[in-house]
Amino acid sequence: MHKKVIIIGSGPAGFTAAIYAARANLEPHIFEGAQPGGQLTITTDVENYPGFPEGIMGPQLMDEFRSQAKRFGATCEFKSITKVDFSQRPFKLWSGDDEYTADAVIISTGASARLLGLDAEKELMGFGVSACATCDGFFYKDKKVLVVGGGDSALEEATFLTKFASDVGLVHRRDEFRGSQIMRDRALENPKVHVHWNSVVEDIIGTKETGVTSVKLKDTQTGEIREETCDGIFMAIGHNPNTDLFVNQLDLDGANYIVTKPDSTYTSIEGVFACGDVQDHTYRQAITAAGSGCKAAIDAERWLESH
Numbered sequence: 001m002h003k004k005v006i007i008i009g010s011g012p013a014g015f016t017a018a019i020y021a022a023r024a025n026l027e028p029h030i031f032e033g034a035q036p037g038g039q040l041t042i043t044t045d046v047e048n049y050p051g052f053p054e055g056i057m058g059p060q061l062m063d064e065f066r067s068q069a070k071r072f073g074a075t076c077e078f079k080s081i082t083k084v085d086f087s088q089r090p091f092k093l094w095s096g097d098d099e100y101t102a103d104a105v106i107i108s109t110g111a112s113a114r115l116l117g118l119d120a121e122k123e124l125m126g127f128g129v130s131a132c133a134t135c136d137g138f139f140y141k142d143k144k145v146l147v148v149g150g151g152d153s154a155l156e157e158a159t160f161l162t163k164f165a166s167d168v169g170l171v172h173r174r175d176e177f178r179g180s181q182i183m184r185d186r187a188l189e190n191p192k193v194h195v196h197w198n199s200v201v202e203d204i205i206g207t208k209e210t211g212v213t214s215v216k217l218k219d220t221q222t223g224e225i226r227e228e229t230c231d232g233i234f235m236a237i238g239h240n241p242n243t244d245l246f247v248n249q250l251d252l253d254g255a256n257y258i259v260t261k262p263d264s265t266y267t268s269i270e271g272v273f274a275c276g277d278v279q280d281h282t283y284r285q286a287i288t289a290a291g292s293g294c295k296a297a298i299d300a301e302r303w304l305e306s307h
Contacts (some may be wrong), residue, residue, distance in 0.1 A: 003029045005300055006093060006102035009242070011038025012286045013276025014108035015065035017039045017295030019254065021106070022072035024301045028106075028305035030069070033242075037062030038110050039131075039277070040286055047138060049286050050170045058126075061286075086249045086269045099218060099239045103307075104271045104300045107258065108293060109242040111277040111284070115235055116148070122202035128205060128212025131235045133157035139228075140165045143231035146215055148201055150174060155183040161234065162192040169228065173220055196228070204233060241278050250274075257281050264298040271307070273299050 005021050007014050010032040021028040030200050035041060056064075066076060077095075078101055085092040090101040107164040113131030121129050130136040131224050133147070136159055145165045146156045150172035161168050170187065176199045187193050191252035198220045205227075206212035214229045240285035243250075243255045251259040251268035258274040265273040275296035 001029075001073040001098075002090065002101045003027065004304065005029070005104050005106060005297075006031070006091075006100060006104070006307075007106045007108060008084075008093070008245075009033050009038070009107065009109035010036050010066070010076075011040065011062070011108060011110050011276060011289060012065065013110070013278075013293035013296070014038070014106070015062070017106045017108060017275060018066075018069035018074040018076075018292040018293075019072060019292050020297030021300065022069060024075040024095070024297065026104075026301060026304070027298075028069075028074045028297075029100075029102075030074060031081050031092055031093075032076055032078050033048060033080045033109060035110075035112075036078055037066070038289075039113070045139070046135070046179070046286065048135065074094075075176040077262075079247065084245055084249055084270055091271065098161060102274070104304055106293075106296045106300055107267070107272065107278055108276045108296070109245070109278045111239040111241045111257075111281070113235060113239050114237045118135065118201070118204060120206070121235070124204060124206055124208065124212055127208045128206055128232045129235070132284075133160050133234050133236070135166050136232075136234075137161050140232050142166045144229065145169070145232040145234060146171055146196075146228065146230045147234045147236050149236035149238075150170075150177045150178040150179065151236075151238065152183050153238060155179040155187040157234055157236045158187050158193050159183075162190050165232075166192065167231070168193045171201060171215075172197060172198050172219060173200050174198065187207075193272070201233070239277070239281065239284070241280040241281070243271050243278060255281060265292060265299045271300075271303060273303075301306075 005028040144167040213249040273296040275292035
C-alpha cells in the first residue's frame, strides 16, 4: 500500500498532524501503535487542555481527536510499525510482514514514563498513581503525596506539588540527590517537603474505588519494610522516548530523543518529520504535542509541494 503521508503513532501530536494533513488533501494514514491515543489514555481527568472548562477524560479527548481526523479523510489502523527503511524514497515501513510505502513520514511515537514495574502501579495508574505532577497535582489539594526519584524532574515535581498537597514525601534510593544544586535547595528548603532517604517502593496499597491509601517502603540498608500512608504517588524517574525503531535511521540525542532542526519538525532525513514527546523532553504536555503535530503536517505539506 502506498500513501502520501504515513503517521507513526497517535496521541495529540499524531492526531493533530492527521487533522492538518487530511485537510491539505494528503490522505494521511495513522498507525496508532501499542497505546492508541498515547499517554493521555492512562490519564483520567484532563483539566488543562483549552476548550474544556469542565475538564475531559483523557481517553475521551483522544477519541474526539481521532474522530476529527477521520472526518477529514485520515485513516487509522490499530497496528504498530515494526521496521522502517528511510534510506531511499519512497520510504518503506513494515507492520509485521505487511509492507507500506510513503512519500513523507511523520513520527509521533511519544515517550513512556519510566515506571517501577509493580503490578499495583499499572492497576492504579490514574487512581492515585501518576507520572505527571503538572497534569494531576491539582487533584491532591490538602492531601499527602509521595514522589519517587532523585533527579531534577523528581525535585521539580515535589516542589510543584507543594502548591496543592499539604505533605510531600520524596522517596529516594540513595542518601543524596543527583539533581542540580538549585533544585535540591528549592525542594529541601520547602517546609512541606521531607525525604525518605535510602528507600525504595516495594508495593502500592489501594484499589480503583479507594485510590491509593499507602505505600510499602523498603530501607535499602537494613531491608526493613515500613508502611507510609498517602493519598497519591508520583513516579518521577524519567521518560524513555519510543525511538527503538529509528536507531541507525535518524539522528538521536544522548537520551535517544529524535533530533529536529531548530524551529521545525525536520529530522536528519529529508521528508521525515517528528513531533510531540518523541522529540520534546522539556514540556511534554498535550497542548505542546498538538502544536508540534500541526507544525509537522505543515512542514510535510510544504516539503511535498517542493518535491
